[in-house]
Amino acid sequence: MSTDAFNALACPLDGDSLTQAGASWRCPAGHSFDVARQGYLHLLPVQKKRSLDPGDSKEMVAARQRFLNAGYFQPVAEAVNAAVLRDTIGTNHPVACMDAGCGEGYYLRQLATTDLQLSLIGLDISKWATLAAAKQDKRPRWVVGSNANLPVLPETLDVLLCLFGFPVYSEFARVLKTGGVLIQADAGPNHLRELREIIYPSLKPEKMPAEHAPEGFSRLGTQTVSYSLTLDSQNAIADLLAMTPHLYRASAEGRARAEALASLTVTVEVTLQRFLRQADPATTTP
Numbered sequence: 001m002s003t004d005a006f007n008a009l010a011c012p013l014d015g016d017s018l019t020q021a022g023a024s025w026r027c028p029a030g031h032s033f034d035v036a037r038q039g040y041l042h043l044l045p046v047q048k049k050r051s052l053d054p055g056d057s058k059e060m061v062a063a064r065q066r067f068l069n070a071g072y073f074q075p076v077a078e079a080v081n082a083a084v085l086r087d088t089i090g091t092n093h094p095v096a097c098m099d100a101g102c103g104e105g106y107y108l109r110q111l112a113t114t115d116l117q118l119s120l121i122g123l124d125i126s127k128w129a130t131l132a133a134a135k136q137d138k139r140p141r142w143v144v145g146s147n148a149n150l151p152v153l154p155e156t157l158d159v160l161l162c163l164f165g166f167p168v169y170s171e172f173a174r175v176l177k178t179g180g181v182l183i184q185a186d187a188g189p190n191h192l193r194e195l196r197e198i199i200y201p202s203l204k205p206e207k208m209p210a211e212h213a214p215e216g217f218s219r220l221g222t223q224t225v226s227y228s229l230t231l232d233s234q235n236a237i238a239d240l241l242a243m244t245p246h247l248y249r250a251s252a253e254g255r256a257r258a259e260a261l262a263s264l265t266v267t268v269e270v271t272l273q274r275f276l277r278q279a280d281p282a283t284t285t286p
């Protein structure tokens with residue numbers, strides 16, 4: 001329906017609220033953050049960076065953008081959209097939603113096609129991912145930042161997406177409103193099994209999701225999105241390989257075997273978990 005940029009931003013240095021002043025955002029202590037020419041905001045202080053160019057590289061981002069925009073994971077996006085629609089019935093509009101580790105922004109672009117009135121923020125530690133996201137859609141707020149120190153004010157989000165990402169539950173619990181929802185997608189045990197069989201000499205058992213809900217959350221539900229996907233070009237196979245950790249984990253021979261294929265049918269198997277942010281025990285009256 002309508003999509004706006006989320007504004008309840010916090011200074012990554014002291015947590016105070018940021019206000020926009022022209023082409024920069026400032027906190028009361030005078031820390032100032034400039035909006036980049038392409039429209040994204042850099043809120044990852046150098047002293048909190050673990051490397052010079054953290055997160056996904058420019059090449060990985062470009063491969064993911066081509067692959068996702070071709071629609072190969074659209075059923076996953078549809079399941080995420082359906083979960084957001086179902087879990088925000090009765091929520092005041094606009095629905096404030098963050099994608100933590102948003103990559104090049106595919107899932108927020110897909111969410112913006114629903115009938116929901118949205119206030120969106122996509123955050124990624126990779127400058128390349130955030131830049132690619134900002135180039136494709138000007139409506140959401142795009143931020144370079146870390147899940148370990150979300151530059152967002154406490155209890156301001158209705159929905160938090162963590163899709164094939166790196167969850168930091170204490171931070172997710174801090175920024176979600178009570179009654180807000182965390183939607184998490186991870187690779188299931190059979191995800192891309194056929195590709196892994198080609199690139200690795202033997203397959204390691206995949207780790208299963210923990211049974212317990214993270215602290216501060218209760219489990220709303222778990223579902224599996226599963227289908228068979230045929231990639232019939234070497235470029236699409238190369239893009240899939242480049243957007244997964246397998247590109248680095250596989251041996252040169254393993255990668256060469258995958259790159260030689262003209263077509264490949266793979267299983268897509270994604271586990272979608274939904275968690276409800278519970279009231280803090282300290283704030284509930286007995």
Ligand SMILES: C[S@@+](CC[C@H](N)C(=O)[O-])C[C@H]1O[C@@H](n2cnc3c(N)ncnc32)[C@H](O)[C@@H]1O
Nearest residue numbers: 055056101102103124125126129146147163164
């Ligand atoms: C596998 S990709 C998934 C991207 C996107 N969610 C998608 O499914 O298209 C993981 C993303 O997490 C980002 N990332 C890694 N560490 C992060 C952190 N500490 N905080 C935020 N993002 C991070 C990477 O740069 C990368 O874009």
Ligand SMILES: [Zn+2]
Nearest residue numbers: 011014027031
């Ligand atoms: Zn500050």
